[in-house]
Amino acid sequence: MNRENTMIKKVRNLIMAFVAMLPMAIMAAPSGQALSFTCAGCHGTDGSSVGPSMPAIAGMDPEVFVDAMKAYRDKQRNSTIMNRIAKAYSDEQFKAMAWFFASQRLYLQPQEYDMNLAKRGAKLHDKYCEKCHENGGRPGDAGTLAGQWMPYLEYTMDDFINGKRKWPRKMKRKVDAAIDEEGQDAVSTLIHYYGSQQ
Amino acid sequence: MTDIDRRAFIRVTSSVAALGATIGFPSLALGATRRVVVVGGGVGGSTVAKYLRKLDSSIAVTLIETKPSYTACFMSNEVLSGERTLESLTFGYDGLRRHGVEVIQDTVVGIDPVKKTVRTAGGNNFDYDACVVSPGIGFKWETIEGYDKDVAAETVPHAWNAGPQTVLLRRQIEAMPEGGHVIIAAPPNPFKCPPGPYERASQIAMYCKHHKPRAKITILDPKDAFSKQGLYTEGWTKLYGYGTDNSMIDWIGAAGGGTVEGLDPDTLTLQAEIEDFQGDVINIIPPQKAGAIAFAADLVDGDWCPVEKRTFESQRHKDIYVLGDASSAAKMPKSAYAANSQAKVAAAAIVSRFQGLEPGDPTFVNTCYSVVGEDFGISVAAVYGLDTHTNTITPIPNSGGVSPSNASPEIRKREVSYAHSWFKNVINDMLE
Ligand SMILES: Cc1cc2nc3c(=O)[nH]c(=O)nc-3n(C[C@H](O)[C@H](O)[C@H](O)COP(=O)(O)OP(=O)(O)OC[C@H]3O[C@@H](n4cnc5c(N)ncnc54)[C@H](O)[C@@H]3O)c2cc1C
Numbered sequence: 001m002n003r004e005n006t007m008i009k010k011v012r013n014l015i016m017a018f019v020a021m022l023p024m025a026i027m028a029a030p031s032g033q034a035l036s037f038t039c040a041g042c043h044g045t046d047g048s049s050v051g052p053s054m055p056a057i058a059g060m061d062p063e064v065f066v067d068a069m070k071a072y073r074d075k076q077r078n079s080t081i082m083n084r085i086a087k088a089y090s091d092e093q094f095k096a097m098a099w100f101f102a103s104q105r106l107y108l109q110p111q112e113y114d115m116n117l118a119k120r121g122a123k124l125h126d127k128y129c130e131k132c133h134e135n136g137g138r139p140g141d142a143g144t145l146a147g148q149w150m151p152y153l154e155y156t157m158d159d160f161i162n163g164k165r166k167w168p169r170k171m172k173r174k175v176d177a178a179i180d181e182e183g184q185d186a187v188s189t190l191i192h193y194y195g196s197q198q
Numbered sequence: 199m200t201d202i203d204r205r206a207f208i209r210v211t212s213s214v215a216a217l218g219a220t221i222g223f224p225s226l227a228l229g230a231t232r233r234v235v236v237v238g239g240g241v242g243g244s245t246v247a248k249y250l251r252k253l254d255s256s257i258a259v260t261l262i263e264t265k266p267s268y269t270a271c272f273m274s275n276e277v278l279s280g281e282r283t284l285e286s287l288t289f290g291y292d293g294l295r296r297h298g299v300e301v302i303q304d305t306v307v308g309i310d311p312v313k314k315t316v317r318t319a320g321g322n323n324f325d326y327d328a329c330v331v332s333p334g335i336g337f338k339w340e341t342i343e344g345y346d347k348d349v350a351a352e353t354v355p356h357a358w359n360a361g362p363q364t365v366l367l368r369r370q371i372e373a374m375p376e377g378g379h380v381i382i383a384a385p386p387n388p389f390k391c392p393p394g395p396y397e398r399a400s401q402i403a404m405y406c407k408h409h410k411p412r413a414k415i416t417i418l419d420p421k422d423a424f425s426k427q428g429l430y431t432e433g434w435t436k437l438y439g440y441g442t443d444n445s446m447i448d449w450i451g452a453a454g455g456g457t458v459e460g461l462d463p464d465t466l467t468l469q470a471e472i473e474d475f476q477g478d479v480i481n482i483i484p485p486q487k488a489g490a491i492a493f494a495a496d497l498v499d500g501d502w503c504p505v506e507k508r509t510f511e512s513q514r515h516k517d518i519y520v521l522g523d524a525s526s527a528a529k530m531p532k533s534a535y536a537a538n539s540q541a542k543v544a545a546a547a548i549v550s551r552f553q554g555l556e557p558g559d560p561t562f563v564n565t566c567y568s569v570v571g572e573d574f575g576i577s578v579a580a581v582y583g584l585d586t587h588t589n590t591i592t593p594i595p596n597s598g599g600v601s602p603s604n605a606s607p608e609i610r611k612r613e614v615s616y617a618h619s620w621f622k623n624v625i626n627d628m629l630e
Contacts, residue, residue, distance in 0.1 A: 029559050030558060030559045034542070034546060034559070037249075037546075038581070039563070040542075040627045041534075041538050041563065041565065041620065041623060042565065042623055043623065044623045044627065049619065050622050050630075051622060052619055052622070053615040053616060053619045054616055054619035054623055080577070080601070080612050084579045084598050085563070085581060086597075087594075087597035087598075088597035089581075149619075
């Protein structure tokens with residue numbers, strides 16, 4: 001390789017390093033707590049949303065949290081607004097916020113649900129979902145379902161079923177099986193069951 | 199999570215916890231009780247009071263507010279469509295009291311930055327170590343001839359502070375004949391809630407579509423462009439025939455003569471730059487400036503209060519912090535989300551300083567949702583950091599922005615439901 005080429009390469013590397021550094025270098029670095037406080041206007045103080053549809057994120061498993069934020073940032077997950085917000089943060093900042101929210105207590109609010117649907121949903125859950133969504137879907141390494149806002153769960157299930165969100169491994173089979181057993185309102189019974197946990 | 203990740207997580211959580219312990223260390227142990235006096239119990243004031251107590255419960259926080267309860271301006275356009283009542287926007291201060299905030303109903307008339315005291319109309323003085331001022335906006339009445347406080351209260355409401363005028367405007371729209379004409383005079387920049395006048399036109403149209411389908415709504419605007427214009431245009435086109443001869447909404451910008459110069463309240467006629475406009479209902483949203491106390495306390499430079507962007511401390515007087523609509527916080531807009539976000543930055547800075555620490559680096563978020571019509575919600579969102587070179591609040595590159603154009607009906611519908619959730623959560627984050 002001749003000298004000129006090496007020079008060009010060096011200069012180009014230098015420029016690229018500079019460009020990569022630019023946003024980080026001029027922007028000050030806030031703490032995980034400071035970053036997390038900014039989410040409360042939508043997700044509630046410390047992540048306990050008071051609804052009626054905005055999801056609670058308090059107590060969320062940190063790995064599920066980081067995966068969710070990355071999926072939003074990379075436009076891999078259907079969203080109304082989180083894709084625009086997630087693009088503002090680095091992986092490190094996702095982790096810092098994950099730790100903050102994982103250590104917050106989730107305060108659940110009462111929601112209106114149908115007792116009969118919820119009863120049927122409980123049975124379906126035990127049979128098809130409990131294996132991954134343990135303890136009735138309480139916060140765990142497959143996210144939070146218990147006590148989550150019901151309209152949000154409806155949106156997410158719609159997204160899975162309509163191919164707008166990637167299915168977690170092996171979940172589709174179980175959801176299909178639940179629908180086969182219970183009919184078209186299977187999903188609705190499950191959501192009423194999760195909503196009944198207050 | 200792999201084991202390594204989990205170990206790292208536990209390690210960092212415990213160091214975060216340790217850090218929390220030092221941060222949460224009551225400043226009481228370092229000396230006398232620290233006192234913070236908060237002026238104004240709106241979005242900025244209530245949020246800062248709650249978060250100060252949350253971050254350090256040894257701080258004595260007194261909040262002084264003129265009114266017995268808070269009536270939110272955000273979502274008040276839904277009163278105009280009949281979707282909501284004013285009562286549904288009104289909240290008391292008991293939640294803040296439960297956080298240990300002393301809430302006093304009075305009006306602050308002066309702040310002495312040397313003696314560090316706040317003086318009220320009720321004749322009381324309050325000493326402070328730090329004072330936070332979040333009084334919202336005032337109006338530049340002198341800019342529109344023939345318009346003043348009394349005319350606004352009785353015949354031509356501004357309804358830009360939610361309250362009796364919001365209800366008056368609603369009644370006028372209900373009483374207007376079918377085929378009637380509503381005129382909204384929008385303000386010049388900067389003003390409280392940039393998408394607000396256009397959301398207002400939309401909400402009025404939403405009502406008229408069902409109850410007075412031949413009504414017309416004209417927006418007279420001294421600007422050539424406005425917030426979320428593309429999305430409003432899309433929504434108005436889909437819902438209200440915008441762009442056709444039968445459009446319910448008409449927008450006249452500066453170039454078309456939209457700047458309003460005077461009002462004749464007897465004939466309900468507005469004098470605009472090129473021609474006069476006569477209406478059945480007129481809503482003037484006047485040009486704005488910081489609330490009166492900001493002027494009385496010498497916190498302004500021009501119309502607004504200059505602040506340090508790291509802390510929101512006033513650039514004019516030490517130990518006084520100015521939040522929300524009254525502050526100059528470009529590039530953040532004057533919104534409830536912005537005031538809420540700024541309040542947390544100020545609370546953390548005050549707590550750090552009481553403990554003899556340097557304030558940390560700030561981060562901010564803003565969002566404004568607008569409901570353009572039934573099942574048609576849109577939003578704008580931004581995340582900001584402090585640009586330490588220019589000392590300005592700067593959007594993080596390649597993030598934020600408005601809802602996508604021509605999104606599916608399902609997405610537009612979800613945004614309505616999230617708009618209402620945002621309202622509940624931000625109120626809760628301020629007051630509960
Ligand atoms: C129609 C409309 C729609 C809006 N929609 C949205 C929206 O969708 N999203 C959004 O984010 N924002 C919205 N906003 C903007 C939002 O309401 C304001 O930006 C926000 O309230 C600013 O908070 P603040 O603390 O600066 O002032 P405010 O919330 O106005 O609070 C100021 C408080 O201080 C009190 N006060 C003033 N002076 C004194 C004194 N001397 N002594 C004691 N008390 C005093 C006042 O009584 C008041 O309670 C909207 C505004 C309007 C008008």
